[in-house]
Amino acid sequence: MKIGIIFGGPSREREISFAGGRTVFDNLDKSLFEAVPVFADSLGNFILLDWHYIYKGTIRDFYPPVEVVPPTEHGLQMYLESLGQLSEQELEEIAAKVGLRIFPHQFRQLFDFAFLTLHGPYGEDGSIQGLLEWYGIPYSGSGILPSAIGIDKIAQKALLQQHGFATPDYRILSSQEWHRSQDRAALLDGLVADLGLPLVLKAPHQGSSIGVSIIKEKDLQLFEEAVARSLFSITLQRDEWSSKSPAQQLNFVKTLTDIREGIGLPVQTQTGELVYAPEELLTLLSASFGENGPETLTLTSVESETQVLIEAFINGREFSCIVVQDQQGQPIALPPTEIRKGGEVFDYRSKYLPGLSRKITPIDLPTEQIQQIRQECERLYTSLGFNVYARLDGFITEAGQIFLNDPNTTSGMLPSSFFFHQAAEIGLNPSQFLTYIIRTSMAERVKSGKNTAHLMSLLKKLDAAMADERAHRHDKLRVGVIMGGYSSERHISVESGRNIYEKLASSTKYEPIPIFLTGDDHTHQLYQIPINIMLKDNADDIKEKIEASEAGVPTHPVLAQIKEEAQGITKLYAGNSLQKPQRLSYEQLRGLVDAVFIALHGRPGEDGVLQTELEKFHIPYNGSGIQSSQITINKFETNKILRENGVHVAEHMLAFKKDWQEDRNAFFRRIEANFKYPFIAKPADDGCSSAVKKIKTREELEAFAELIFRNSVEIPETPARVLKLSFKEEVPLKGYFLIENLISKEGARHFLEITGGLLTSYGPDGKTHYEIFEASEALAEGEVLSLEEKFLAGEGQNITPARYARDPEERQRISDHVKQDLKRVAEILRIEGYARIDAFVRVFEDGKVETIIIEVNSLPGMTPATCIFHQTAINGYKPYDFIDRILQFGMERTKKVIS
Incomplete structure (x- = not known):
């Protein structure tokens, strides 16, 4: 079946839609479906997208194409709507640079089924659903009416009350009333008198993360800002x-x-x-x-709102619950997830960056109350006429009263979303859950009485294909995906590992097995984990679940009941699956897998220690060998070796804890004698994103040293404040750290930061061949690239290929020079498999090019949004193809050693 994935769209949540579309594109079961990417731009045009662009970090990285964006003083990225009024011919020409502009009447020629990952207005409000029904295309999720209800928070209020659901007191403030008000202070007084404090202000027709504010005190300025935010x-x-x-x-x-x-x-x-x-x-x-x-x-x-929904604040625990339906059309509420967040509002960053909020499944409440939440969610699902699946958010108060709000007919589909998180509790991995949605949606569309014979024929073909896939499920290579660890990048490691798992799970060649590594530098503990534990919120949650299982804590009774209720779904889409974590030795791992994919970052993983254990048992693995890994994990040693071989690197020195303890003033004076402020300070032997700081003053240097050299895991408040550590930012404990001079323009005509990926293979002569990809230009919002910018969909701005020059020939000349420099680095360090090399590039007036190497990552991040996938796409590799090549190299290397 051809599945048209419709993503992007005009709404304010288009970037999450774009990332969700990529998730679906990658995770559709390749033995059942062919993915057809249909990008909806911000003006509502449909484009049959060249698949390469799916792996860009954000929509603005490729659309509108850089060549149609007028040059500006500050080089700001923009969306299509910022180009002003465009003619039909201009729209055609712009679309042609990334694919083919198509029209709804052509959809049936291109795909059999539309999988909708659009969010907010136009995508969740019945608009796209009505368009597809007109043209006879079956689509995923709910129909027109429940979608229209699901987007309208004001209409929902009346319906919730009509059906007997508890809802907080609320008022509706129109923009006319707001602008005409002569006494806004009196208006605020009235709202506080009616609803109390805090007040919750919402944009009534947006997704649940957009245009939301909480006003905790009677402050007119804060209130005016919140109203403006909801009215845009x-x-x-x-x-x-x-x-x-x-x-x-x-x-x-x-x-x-x-x-x-x-x-x-x-x-x-x-x-x-x-x-x-x-x-x-x-x-x-x-x-x-x-x-x-x-x-x-x-x-x-x-695209402003004309009303603001103002609600009384519910003082309770926040949860989100996915409801699905079984083969008989009956709703089954999956285990509700509690949202524990750092800020008051569960906003965009809290929702989509791993580690910023915690998702506890099921919510930590007595069984009876969890079941009450599930029953209310199932009742609301039925009352509003939802189909296939929905995400229902709500609160439960200390007194046990349940408030449901913001029913969503389309859930966010990032790998870290509730959507996959809760489906895993009934044993479905993301690929299997997508298959469930397609088949269940098809069955729902049959009930509409439209196109019945055609839809029944499609259903019959799909069922036959699913039966064939089940029969051949065990004829695959088994790959243990090792994730987690105990470094400050363990949460990103889990994101990488899940992404690798999901790419392999949807393939026709591999059967991935999730393996979690924990412990410390002295002892590694390996566990094979079930899919529901792999999809917990972050590495700490996974570790907690493993420890609970080892301690003999039984399966939560609610989870056991849901598994029983969903047996029909699980049996059809997943078959049998692992139920609880199993401890493994490296010898047992050898009997379980044909190869492993190490998705760890920092230590262990990139330091050669894990590779040493795997080689003892001849287990093939990805990435560089022991010796090369031992060098590249140490940034000081890496730069020293590169400098000795004539490669440009930053001036650097190590700062040791023992010197700091002996005489702090002498310690700081020695650094200041060698480096002028500002300079870079970072751990010398950890992952690339861990605690990298631009140090501008002695106070900041003192704070950095205090954080790195502290004796306990707890982060002291004063140095954290001085360095402006973000929420939940971790700083590892080390015995030394690295100081580097800040690389600057130094008279160059053009100066930029880049990150370049590479892939290795064996040539006919048996020697290692290096394929160097076009580098990405990394744009940091702050002083250094953050974790969010590197790994969070929609956050980082990576321009691929890097903009070395406006003239195409000159750009390519510089690119070829940089690629040669990166290749030389890889050869010097004997990198194998794949890697990412970070550098700065200076281009001078006379055309001279300098590449200054910052660091080398032997196991680069493999999250869905990481820019290495943008680079491989240019060379014709989809993420699965790239991962397949990496695994093939590892297996060939082991064969060579054994033979």
Whole structure:
């Protein structure tokens, strides 16, 4: 069956839709389905997308294509709507650069079924569902009416009350009432008198993460800002704008026009003038607040709301519950997940970055209360007429009262989402859950009485294909995917491991087996883990579940009951699966797998220790061998060897804890004698993203040393504040750290940070052949690249290929030079399998190119959003193809050793 995956779209959640579409594209069972990527742009055009672009980090990295974006002073990325009014011919030409523009009447020629990963307006509100029904295309999820209800938070209120569901008191504030109000303080007083504090303000027609604020105190300014956020409007003051530096003004415009946190573009001024592009807005603000300009300027998004939903705050525990339906159409609520977050609002970052919030499944409550939550979710699912699946969010108070709000007919489909997390509790991996959704949706569309014979024929073919796939499930190579570890990058390791698992699980060649590694530098503990534990929120949650199992803690009675209720689903889509973690020795691992994929970051994994154990039992593995790994984990040794071989590297030195303990003043003076502020400080022997800081002052250097050299895991408050550590940011404990000079432009015409990937294979002569990919240009929002920018979908800006020059021939000349430099580094360090090399590039007026190496990662991050997949796509490798090549090399290397 051909599955058209429709993703992107006009809404403010388009980046998560884009990332979710990529998840579906990669995880569809390749023995059953052929994926057809259909990108909906922000103006509502459909594009049959060249698959290479699916592996870009964000939509803005490829669309609109860089060659149609007008050059601007600050080089800001933008969406299609910022290009202004476009003709049909211009739209055709822009689409042609990334694929083929298509129209709904052509859909039936291109695919049999539409899998919808669109979010928010146009995607979850019945719009796309109605379009597909008109053209006779079966689609995933709920139909038109429940979708329309699911997006409208105000309509939901009336329906919830009508069906006897508890809902917090609320008021509706129209934009007209707001703008006409002569006394906003009195308005706030009235709301507080009616609803109490805190107040929750929501944009009524957006996804559950957009335009939401919580007002804890009766503060008029905070209230006005929250209303503006929900209406997607803002009033700027002349004094506020004038007090900002040019850099602050630029950052303000970036945030203001951000579709997730700001109001987006285009915006309209109070005089009706439309502003399309971020640079255009920057110019307008500077001009408007010049001499003789107005004291205030109001900007409103063209996709603004006309109402704000204001609710009483529910003081309770927050949960989310996926409801699915069985073969008889009866709803089954999966185990509700409790959301424990760092901030008040479960926002975009909390939702989609592993480790920022905790998802506890099932919610930690007495069994009776969990069952009450499930019963209410099933009742709401039925009452609103949902089909196939839905995500229902809610709260339970200390008194046991259950409030349900924000029913979603389309859940986020990132690997870390509730969607897969809860399905795993009944034994379905992501690939199997997607198959369940397609088949169940098809059966639902049959009930509509439209196209019945055609849909029944498709269902029959799918059932036959599924039966054939089940019969051949065991004829595959078994790959142990080792993830977790105990480094500060363990959560990202889990994300990488899950991504590898999922790519292999949907293949026709491999059967992946999730293996979790924990312990310490002295003892490794390996566990084969079931799919539900692999899809827990982060590495710490996985470890906790393993320890509970080892301690003999029985399966939660609610989970046992749900598994029983869902037996029919599990048997059809998953068959038998592992029920609880099993401890493994390396010798037992040898009997379980044909090869392993190490998805660990930092120590252990990248340091050669794990490789040593695997080689004892001739277990093939990915990545570099023991000796090369031992070198590249140590940034100081790596740079020393490269320098000795004539490669450009940063000036560096090691700073030792013993010297710091003996005489702190002498310790700091010695560093300052060798390096001018600002410089870079980072662990010398850990992962690439772990505690890398730009140090600008003695105070920051003292704080960094105190954090790295502390004696307990707890992070002291003062140095954390000095270094502005983000929420849940970890800093490893070390006996020494690395100081590097800050690499700068130094007279170059062009200067940029890049990250370049590579892949190795054996040539006919048996020697290692290096394939160096086009490097990505890494754009850091802050002083150094953050974990979010490297690994979170929709966060990082990686331009692939790197923009070395505007002229294509000159760009390629520089690229070839850089690739040769990266290849030389790989040869010097004897890298095998694959790797990522980070560097800075200087291009001088005379055409001279300098590549300054920062570090080498022998097991680079393999999360869905990592830029190595953007690079491999240019060379024709989908992520699965790349992973397959990496595994093939490891197996061939082991064969050579044995023979």
